[in-house]
Amino acid sequence: MFYKSFYFVAFILLTLVILPIFGIISKIEFNNFDLYNFIESNYNIQIIYISFFQALLSASICCLIAIPFSIIFYRNKNLKIIKLIISLCGYSFVIPSILIVHSVIGIYGTNGFINNIFNFYEILNFKSLFGLKAIVFAHILLNAPFATRILFQNLNTIPKKYIEIANSLNLKLLSFLIKIELPILKQNLFSTFAIIFILCFLSFAIVMTLGGGPSTSNIEVAIYQAALFELNFNKAIILSFIQMLICLILLLLGFYKLKGSNYFDIQNDFYKYPFNDYKILKYFDCIMIIIYSVFFFSPIIYILYKFINIIDFNEILLKEYFINAFLNSFIISLFTGLLVTISGLFLSILIFNMREKIYSQQILFILSSIIIVVSPIIISLGYFILLGELRYINSIIIIILIIINCLLLIPFSILILFTRIKNIYLNFDDSKKTFNLNEINFIRIIFPLIKNNLLFIYSLSVCISFGDFTIISFFNNDSFQTLPILLYKLIISYKFNEASFVAGFMLMFTLFVYLLFDNITYKEIPDKRI
Known part of the structure; x- marks a missing residue:
């Protein structure tokens, strides 16, 4: 029916x-001159370049961070704390981006929590947080955990028989990583990159608030400003078509070879990871899990801390x-x-x-x-x-x-x-x-x-x-x-x-x-x- x-x-x-x-x-x-005038404008070309560059840089760093940490979480997936961490990684997909902006300023800004302790702005000769570095940094905080959850789910699709074969062949840690884990991660790596690239490319609140001025504006913010403040709808529509074309290409390329199950659906088969008895590996994983949690969940920790301390x-x-x-x-x-x-x-x-x-x-x-x-x-x-x-x-x-x-x-x-x-x-x-x-x-x-x-x-x-x-x-x-x-x-x-x-x-x-x-x-x- x-x-x-x-x-x-x-x-x-x-x-x-x-x-x-x-x-x-x-x-x-x-009219015929609008497209010509658009192309002739260095500022318009700069907007497209900055949009592409910051999205490319943000997505690349997010994926590079997600690969090792997804493997670490997969090695320790039977721990209860990993379940909470993976849930929080998924939360990064839905956390309001304006909260990331608030926490980045509060933690890493010139008057932020870290700079007040270490004074790293003076040491590194930083004048301000705002600009391209702030945009990329905020995008990493927002999207690297989401990428980690996606790749973690990929590793969860490794069949149990692969583990049994690895044990029977007595594969070493490096061989197991190269022959089993990395091929599984490669299946959806570009799809993950494409998703994060599009999310960063369409970023609005982060770029508008942390951009620091027109020099780091992206297409999304430029469309908003052209339509609402300049009333230049010709410029807005040209920018929107360019944006849609880039996103469509990335979407088609990213999902062409998409494999695996639902991004949002986490499934665990309980079996012992072949190298869990390595004490050095356990200590290393423990340290890395703590570093990951403290850094990537710092916005949540900071906002809750400030909220609790309101009189x-x-x-x-x-x-x-x-x-x-x-x-x-x-x-x-x-x-x-x-x-x-x-x-x-x-x-x-x-x-x-x-x-x-x-x-x-x-x-x-x-x-x-x-x-x-x-x-x-x-x-x-x-x-x-x-x-x-x-x-x-x-x-x-x-x-x-x-x-x-x-x-x-x-x-x-x-x-x-x-x-x-x-x-x-x-x-x-x-x-x-x-x-x-x-x-x-x-x-x-x-x-x-x-x-x-x-x-x-x-x-x-x-x-x-x-x-x-x-x-x-x-x-x-x-x-x-x-x-x-x-x-x-x-x-x-x-x-x-x-x-x-x-x-x-x-x-x-x-x-x-x-x-x-x-x-x-x-x-x-x-x-x-x-």
């Missing part, structure tokens, strides 16, 4: 994606601007989570049921995934233009923010659910036909098998939309703001005490929601029911 909904679903998705594009096109007054919570907690910002963020994240979860389930089932109509299936998959390569800035700008004066009505703003967040998060929900749905349907298709079950009754029966995946999608969507800074930057006004916008305003106003409270509150809310469901969905042993 679901396949009959194909045209309706395709129409809805196409409309939601095309509407903002029409909004932008309506403001374009393009008067009520002074900020009961202020009207904080309550209103929290309620707006909560409502947006709550409904976004529900809609993304339901839409992801419906679309995954619909895409699978279209398997006999391959072209229709591909069209639906492309429509639901194309948003990955479209900048959130472009989608937000399009709706901002279309709404006109309606963009100042708070209820309309909330609805639009929910719609845009859903568009951006639905591809991830399909990524998480589709393989699971496909395996369940293929395994239980005979039973479904035998008992003549319709789709609704069948979903009720298989719900226990997909419940954890749905809960994880819900938590992922809630955390990401709760901490969104990019989309809301177009729609905030004097009467409407969310917690990320409030935090940004407090940071640039140097109200660090209030900023620490808002950052701590955001961290505790998103961390609780994420860890609650991530620990539920963390699989010690693969599900044998499918």
Whole structure:
């Protein structure tokens, strides 16, 4: 029955994606000299170069860091502390980027915690934290743990028989690394690089706050400034097409040879690692795990520390601007989570049921995934233009923010659910036909098998939309703001005490929601029911 909904679903998705594009096109007054003037501008070329260079550098360093640490975690995966570390590594995918900005300034800035102790700015002759180094540093803090979790999951796909063969051949540590672990890591290494490159390439809050000026601006920030402040929509659309082209190329190259299971699904087969008896290796791993945890989770530690040490919570907690910002963020994240979860389930089932109509299936998959390569800035700008004066009505703003967040998060929900749905349907298709079950009754029966995946999608969507800074930057006004916008305003106003409270509150809310469901969905042993 679901396949009959194909045209309706395709129409809805196409409309939601095309509407903002029409909004932008309506403001374009393009002539033959615009492209020439764009190319002739050294500043525009510099923006493209900086965007590419910082994303390339950030993604490369993240992957280089993730390789050795994923191996270390894999060697010690039976330890309970590794489970928590891997969960926190996944949290880096959803942590609000504005929190990273706040913690980088607080820990590593000129008046930061570390510089106050070691005075390394004077020793290294650093004048300021801001600039390219701050952008790359923040991206590493944000994305290296996520890369580590992805590669850790790759290593978890090593079959048990490989370990048994390695033991029978009496392979040494270096031989085991070269012949077994590195080939497995290589399978998805470029896919991991591509994902992180795109995330850094589309970075907005980090670049806008830590960039330090126009010289380190990226395409995302340049589009925002061209459209909202310069009202130069021709420049904005040229930059957006360049951005989409680069992201599309990386996406296609990165996922062409994608192997392995779900990025967000951790599975452990319990068997003894061949070299766990090496005491030197144990001590080395222990030291490296401590260094990794202290460095990469320093933003979480810092924000919680500052939050706990705030003397008067009520002074900020009961202020009207904080309550209103929290309620707006909560409502947006709550409904976004529900809609993304339901839409992801419906679309995954619909895409699978279209398997006999391959072209229709591909069209639906492309429509639901194309948003990955479209900048959130472009989608937000399009709706901002279309709404006109309606963009100042708070209820309309909330609805639009929910719609845009859903568009951006639905591809991830399909990524998480589709393989699971496909395996369940293929395994239980005979039973479904035998008992003549319709789709609704069948979903009720298989719900226990997909419940954890749905809960994880819900938590992922809630955390990401709760901490969104990019989309809301177009729609905030004097009467409407969310917690990320409030935090940004407090940071640039140097109200660090209030900023620490808002950052701590955001961290505790998103961390609780994420860890609650991530620990539920963390699989010690693969599900044998499918």
